[in-house]
Amino acid sequence: MAVPGKKMPKNFSSSTSMSSDEYVKVYCQPCDHDGTRLPAHGYCKDCREHLCETCFVFHKRHTLSRHHTLLDKNSMPQTMSSASVHPSQPDLTKPCTKHMKKVIEFYCQNHKALLCSVCVTLEHTGTSCKVNYIPDISDQIINSKEHLDILKSLETITEQCHKKSEDVKKNTAKSNSSLTTVLADIKKFRIEINQRLDELKKQAEDAAKAIHQENNNNLKTVETTCDDVTKSVKKLSDAIKHLNTTKQTDSLFMELKFAEEMIKDYEKSVNQLPAFDVKEYNFIPNKAISNLLDNEGSLGTFTEKSLKDTSPPAVDIKSRQTSHQGEICVKTSKDKRICWIRGMTLLTPDLLIITDSFNNAIKMVNTRSQSVTDQLQLDTTPVDVTSVTDTELAVTLPNKQNIQFISVSSNKLKMKQILKLDGKCCGISYCQGKLVVSFTTPAKLQILNTSGTILTTVIGENIFSKPIHVTTNTNSIYISDWEMKTVTRLNWQGEVIGSYGGMVEPGAITLSDDGTVLVCDPSRNVIEEIAGDCSTGKIVLKDLNSPHALCWCAGTSKLYFSCNTGVDKDNNFVQVFKLL
Structure with a gap:
C-alpha cells in the first residue's frame, strides 16, 4: 500500500512513470499500485514485495507487518519476477458485515473470521491474533484441499437437499393419498349417520301415524254405533207417533212396551262404547342427540400414521471447535x-x-x-x-x-x-x-x-x-x-x-x-x-x-x-x- 504523505526523492526524475522500466529496474511495488514508481530500498519476504525507503520504515511499524522478515537494499533481490512487475489488482470488494462502509481485507487464523481494517484494529490485534492480508495468502487456495473439501461439502448439501426433497415429495404423496381415503371415510361416516337418523325419523313418523290411525278407527266405531242407534230410534219414534195419531190403541200399547225394552238396549249400546283417550301431542327432540350435536366440536379426529421409520441412526458425536463470543x-x-x-x-x-x-x-x-x-x-x-x-x-x-x-x-x-x-x-x-x-x-x-x-x-x-x-x-x-x-x-x-x-x-x-x-x-x-x-x-x-x-x-x-x-x-x- 502507498504511505500517506510520502514524498518523491529529490534525485528521482518527475518524468518517471509506470512505463519507465528503463530508468528503474527494481522499484517499490506498493507505490507502483498508486501510479508512482520509486526505487526499491528493501524487500519483504512475507509480502514478497520490494519497498521504497518510506514504505520500508512504515512496514516495520505497522501492526500487521511488524513481524515480517525484511531484507535491506544490499540483501534484497535485484530483479523482479514477471508476476511482480505486472501485479494484478486485489479483488477486495465484499463489504464487512459489521462495518458496512469497509471491505473485507484480512483473515484471522485464530478465529477463522473474515475482517475489515476496523475489525483488526478493534477486535483482532496482532498480540492476540494471527491476521493475514488476504492477497498475501489467497494464491495458496487454487486447487487446494480446502477448495476441494468445500466443493465436496456443497455437493453433499445439494445431494441432501435433493434427497430431502424427494423424501418429502414421496411422503407428501402418501399423505395426500391417505387424506383421499380420509375424505371417503368422512363421507361414508356421514352417510351412516344420515341412515341412522333416517331410521330414527321413520320410527317417530310410524309412531305418529299409528296414533293417527287408531284415532280414526275409534272415531269410526263411535260414528257407526251412534248412527245405527239414531236410525233405530227414529224409526221407532215415527211408528209410535203414527199409532197415536190413528188411535190404534192396542198396537200403540204394545209398541210403547216394546220401545221401553228397546230404549234399554239403545242406552246399553251407547254406554258400552269404549272410553277412547283422545289427546293432543307435541314433539320433544331427543336431548342426547341434541346435546351431542351442540357439544361435539368435530365429526371425528385424524390420527397420524408413520410413513417411514423416523428413528435417526446411532451417530458418533463430532468434535466441535468452540470459542467464547462474549456475554x-x-x-x-x-x-x-x-x-x-x-x-x-x-x-x-x-x-x-x-x-x-x-x-x-x-x-x-x-x-x-x-x-x-x-x-x-x-x-x-x-x-x-x-x-x-x-x-x-x-x-x-x-x-x-x-x-x-x-x-x-x-x-x-x-x-x-x-x-x-x-x-x-x-x-x-x-x-x-x-x-x-x-x-x-x-x-x-x-x-x-x-x-x-x-x-x-x-x-x-x-x-x-x-x-x-x-x-x-x-x-x-x-x-x-x-x-x-x-x-x-x-x-x-x-x-x-x-x-x-x-x-x-x-x-x-x-x-x-x-x-x-x-x-x-x-x-x-x-x-x-x-x-x-x-x-x-x-x-x-x-x-x-x-x-x-x-x-x-x-x-x-x-x-x-x-x-x-x-x-x-x-x-x-x-x-x-x-x-x-
Missing part, C-alpha cells in the same frame, strides 16, 4: 433483584427471549446490539418459554398452572390469552401446531393443541420423576428429568423410544440443527451433546459456572446459555459461544 448483560433498571434466567428461545437470530424468574419478567434481547429492548412484567413467576410463531410466544406459569401467550409486535411484548392446565407446569416446546408441556406435580408430560385440548398424556413412575425441560422436532420429544438423571426420548404417540443416562443433574435442553441434543448439567458445570437416538454423548463445554437455561441458533452456530450461581457476575449475563 450480554440482561439486568435492567426495572429489576429489583438479581436475575435468574430459567428459559430462553430465539424468534430470529437477532431476537432472544428470556424468562427472569426472580424479577417476574419476560425480556426481549437484541443479540446484535447486546441489549434488552423490552421487558414485560408479570404478577407471577415465569419458568420456560417457546416460540409458537415469529410473533407469538408461550410461557409456563407453574404457580398459577397456566400457559401465558404473548405477542411480539413492533419490538414490544404484550400479554394475550391464557391456557388453563391441570398441574404444575415447567418445560414447554412447540412443534407443528402442538404444545408439549412437562409437569413436576404430578410428574407427567402432556401434548396439547393451542386451544388446550389434551391429545396425549404420558405418566409413569418408570418414565418420569421430576421432568424439568422439554424440546421437540418433527420426529421426537426429548425430556430432561432432574431426579431420574436421564434424557428420555418419546415419539409423538407418547411411547419411549430412547434414553440417555450418566448425567448428574440434567436441566435445560435444546436441539442443534443436525439433530443432536444439547443439555446443561449444572452439577458438573458442563454442557453435554447427545446423539439424536440417545445412544452416545460427549461434553462440548466444561468449566462453566452452573449453566442453567440455553438455546441454539442454527443460522449463526451460536449457543446462548445462562448461569445460576447466585452471584451478579454470573446470573445477570447470558453467555454466547460459537460451536463449529
